[in-house]
Amino acid sequence: MVFQSAQQLENLNQKISELEGDIQVSFEFFPPSNLAMEETLWQSVNRLKVLAPSFVSVTYGANSGTRDRTHAIIKDITQRTTLKAAPHLTCVDASRSELKQIAQDYWDNGIRQIVALRGDLPEGAGKPAMYAEHLVSLLKEIADFDISVAAYPEVHPEAKSAQADLLALKRKMDAGANRAITQFFFDVESYLRFRDRCVAVGIEQNIVPGILPVSNYKTLCKFAGFTNVKIPQWLHRQFDGLDDDQTTRNLVGASIAIEQVKVLSREGVKDFHFYTLNRSELTYAICHTLGVRPASVLK
Structure with a gap:
């Protein structure tokens, strides 16, 4: 095998350990709909909180x-942990006055970060x-929230064009x-x-890449279908034949996410x-592999 340049060789030989202490992470969860899912959520929150996410x-x-x-x-996470919790807030299903009330309530409860979204149209x-x-402007009128918004590297499915999406x-x-924060890709x-x-x-401002660790490939295909995310052929090949092999799917999904983070x-x-999809194991x-570990481990 002949390397085309010294840079190629350097990139190939980069050790994962070089990333240690140089990566900051954040995690997304979704609200549980039953007691069992709530237990799973809290197991994940407690497992991942030791990694000191932003x-x-x-x-x-x-x-x-x-x-x-x-x-x-959100309120439970704020009260029961030291984590900074950022609720998603959408504006298509609420009036301005309702949104102001929600924002003020969050601020009064010590919540300083919000993910501001338009939301799915009915x-x-x-x-x-x-x-x-408009939601971002409204929130800034209420208080000096730290606000994240959504971005779409492969273009929002409703956008008229890539340029229109960028200007939005x-x-x-x-x-x-x-x-x-970007859609996963x-x-x-x-x-x-x-x-x-x-x-x-x-x-x-920072354009934070959204990383989806893949454990269920069929679910991924459904997500990608309505989010305009392209699934490369190499990814299809990686999961081919693993429909009934969860353990191997997890290993493959983890290796893909690790490589994404390394390259980026x-x-x-x-x-x-x-x-996270409310599961902590893969994330x-x-x-851990990328060097993001509890403070006690890094000492």
Whole structure:
């Protein structure tokens, strides 16, 4: 095998240990719908909190039941742990006055971070009255929240064009967002090109890559179908024949996520947001391998 350049050889020989202490992580959870799922959630929160994430987020659905569960979980995390908890907040299913009340309640309960999203439109709905950029502005009117917004390296499925989608992100950033968290992806080049395009239009805030550790490939395909995420052929081949082999799927999923983080780290990325799906095992193992470990272990 002939190496084309010294840089290729250096990249190939980069040790995972070089990343130790140089990566910051955050985690996403979703509100449980029953007692068993709540137990699983708390097991995951307690397992991952020792990794000292910059924050943890909890997703938010477009109905009052899910909203209430999100509010409750966020407050519980804030009260029962030292974690910084960031609730998702959407604006398509609430009035401005309701959103202000929710935001004020969060602030009064010591919650300083929010993930601001437009939210999924109800079937048959017309043009929404508010978009994420308006929600960001509203939140900043209430208090100086630390606000994350969504970004789409492979373009939002409803966007008219890639440029229109990029300009929508620029408006959210100009409204006061502190960072963007991307939809999960597997084509690393798509993220890097997207980051370059963000810089070209004047976006200076951090574009944090969203990493999805894959343990269920069929579920991934469903997610990708309605999020406009491209699944490369090499990923299909990686999981081919593993439908009934959960252990191997976990190992393959972990190795893919580790490689993503390694490559992105070489390109200067130091912050990563993990979509945990309320399971800690795979995410914890990935973080451990990448050098993100409890403080007591690193001493």
